[in-house]
Amino acid sequence: MATAENKNAAAGQGPQPGATQGFVYLPLIAGWLVPGAGHFLLRKWGRGALLAASILGMFGLGLAMQGKLYSNAHDILDILGLAGDLGNGLLYIFSRMLGLGADQVQVTTADYGTRFIVVAGLLNVIAAVDAHNLRTGRKA
Amino acid sequence: MTHFAAVLLFALFASIVFGITQRETPRRMIRYGIYCFVLFAGAAVALSWLMFLIAR
Numbered sequence: 001m002a003t004a005e006n007k008n009a010a011a012g013q014g015p016q017p018g019a020t021q022g023f024v025y026l027p028l029i030a031g032w033l034v035p036g037a038g039h040f041l042l043r044k045w046g047r048g049a050l051l052a053a054s055i056l057g058m059f060g061l062g063l064a065m066q067g068k069l070y071s072n073a074h075d076i077l078d079i080l081g082l083a084g085d086l087g088n089g090l091l092y093i094f095s096r097m098l099g100l101g102a103d104q105v106q107v108t109t110a111d112y113g114t115r116f117i118v119v120a121g122l123l124n125v126i127a128a129v130d131a132h133n134l135r136t137g138r139k140a
Numbered sequence: 141m142t143h144f145a146a147v148l149l150f151a152l153f154a155s156i157v158f159g160i161t162q163r164e165t166p167r168r169m170i171r172y173g174i175y176c177f178v179l180f181a182g183a184a185v186a187l188s189w190l191m192f193l194i195a196r
Contacts, residue, residue, distance in 0.1 A: 050156055050160060051156070051157060051160060051161075053156075054152075054153040054154075054156040054157050055157070057149075057153055058149075058150070058153045058154075061146075061149060065141070065146075108143075109141065109146070112143070112146050116146075116150065119150070119154065120153075123153070123154060123157040126157060126158075126161050127157060127160075127161060129161075130160070130161040139164060140164050140165075
């Protein structure tokens with residue numbers, strides 16, 4: 001029985017031969033930890049660079065606007081914010097280690113910055129899932 | 141940074157990711173990215189006018 005990957009390969013649309021070997025979840029995990037890395041592993045250089053620039057740009061702007069990095073989960077909104085922040089992978093971890101981001105939102109732009117950081121994490125998850133779909137042949 | 145600049149940057153970055161991840165061919169990615177950007181920015185402008193008129 002032909003898999004989606006085989007069909008795509010036959011049609012010349014699937015991932016390149018070298019990119020289909022190895023651990024199937026590697027692009028997903030790499031894409032989560034480092035924005036764009038999942039696409040780079042699959043040799044989708046242009047897409048990976050654009051995704052990395054967009055997510056890094058949004059995360060950086062969020063920090064520049066004194067956005068808050070969620071560190072604990074006291075209520076449901078904090079839990080959702082923390083989940084979004086964790087989507088940034090290593091960016092979130094290193095930023096926490098370096099003490100970046102505001103502890104409290106004190107100005108209006110800091111509220112926007114907090115949303116920028118959360119949305120950057122959510123977009124990074126979408127990008128990582130896209131890399132996984134490319135890896136499995138679900139997407140050309 | 142003005143609030144409108146923040147809206148445009150948000151729309152730009154989100155539209156790029158949506159375009160790349162939600163469509164398969166480069167041409168359709170670009171078209172969908174532009175479509176998302178116009179919707180993001182247009183909705184922000186329309187809602188801003190709506191709130192301005194309500195507040196009068």
